[in-house]
Amino acid sequence: MIVTARSRQDRCGKAFLTYKEVFFEICFVSVVYISNHSMHYLYLDESGDLGHDVAAVGASRYFVITILDVQGYAAKRAFEKAAARTLRNKLHAKGASAARKQSVELKGTATTLADKQYFYRQVVGVPFNLYTVILEKSRFIDQLQRNKDRVYNFITHLVLKELPIEAAARQVILTLDRSKDKREIREFNQFLPKQLETRIPPEVPLRIYHDRSHENKPLQAVDLFAWGIYRKYEHGDEKWYQVFKERIASEEVYPDK
Secondary structure, three states, X not given: OXXXXXXXXXXXXXXXXXXXXXXXXXXXXXXXXXXXXXXXXXXXXXXXXXXXXXXXXXXXXXXXXXXXXEEOHHHHHHHHHHHHHXXXXXXXXXXXXXXXXXXOOOOHHHOOHHHHHHHHHHHOOOOEEEEEEEEEHHHOHHHHHHOHHHHHHHHHHHHHOOOOHHHOOOEEEEEEEOOOOHHHHHHHHHHHHHHHOOOOOOOOOEEEEEEOHHXXXXXXXXXXXXXXXXXXHHHOOOXXXXXXXXXXXXXXXXXXX
16 A cells, blocks of 8 residues: 655545554554564655756765654654754753744754754664665766756665665655655655565555655654764764764665775
8 A cells, every 4th residue: 555645734644644643652652662663654854965066166065865764653752752852952942042942943954963962862762773875976967967856766766775664564654855846746756656665565554745844853853864974975074973873774875986
C-alpha cells in the first residue's frame, strides 16, 4: 500500500495517523522499543545547493542529502519533545536576544553549537540512525546544468538503498521539507515508491508527506544533522559532526574518488 500527500494538513490523512499514532502510543510503546525496525519514521533534508556554477559567490561545492531514521512512535515523540525543549530552554530562554526569541524552529544555520549539543543530549538514548550521501558537485557540472531534478532523485536513491527497511512490519513513513513546487512533488512521489516498493512487504504501508519544517520537529532535527555533515565537507568544520557521528550508519561521498 502506498499513500502520498503533499502535506499532513490533509484532514483525512491527519485524522487517520493521529488515531493510529495514539493507539500505538497507548498500547504498543514497549513493543516499539523491543522491535526497533517494525516501524520506520524517515525524515529527509538536504544542505548545500544544486547550482552548477560552483565558483559563484555563495555557491556550495558539495550537496548533502541526509535521512534520519527514527525507529518507533515513542522515539518520534522523543524527538518532538527534544526539539520543543531546546526551543524553550535555549533559543527562547530568559535573556535571549530578540532574534533568537523570534525563532519558530531549530535550524542548523541559526543555532549555536551549545544549542545543538543540548538538543543531542535529549535524544542520545533514543533509537535512531542517520544515512547520508555527499555529492561532489564539480564532477557533475554538465548533469546539473541539464537536469537538477534527476541528480537530486539519483542522490536520494543512493541514500535510500542503504536503509534497512526490509524488516519493517507496521509502516514506513517518509517526510521531507515542503520546498518543492507541485510538479516536483508529483514527480518525486512517482519516483520514490519505485525505489522502495520492491524492498517493503506489500502489506506494509508506505506514506510520503511534504511538511513545513516549522510544523514538524523531527524535520528540524534532520536539518541540524545535515548541516553538520555539510559543514564537515564544505568547510572542514567537524565540531558539531563529532558530537553525533556515532549515529551515522552510512556516509558516502559520490562519486567515490
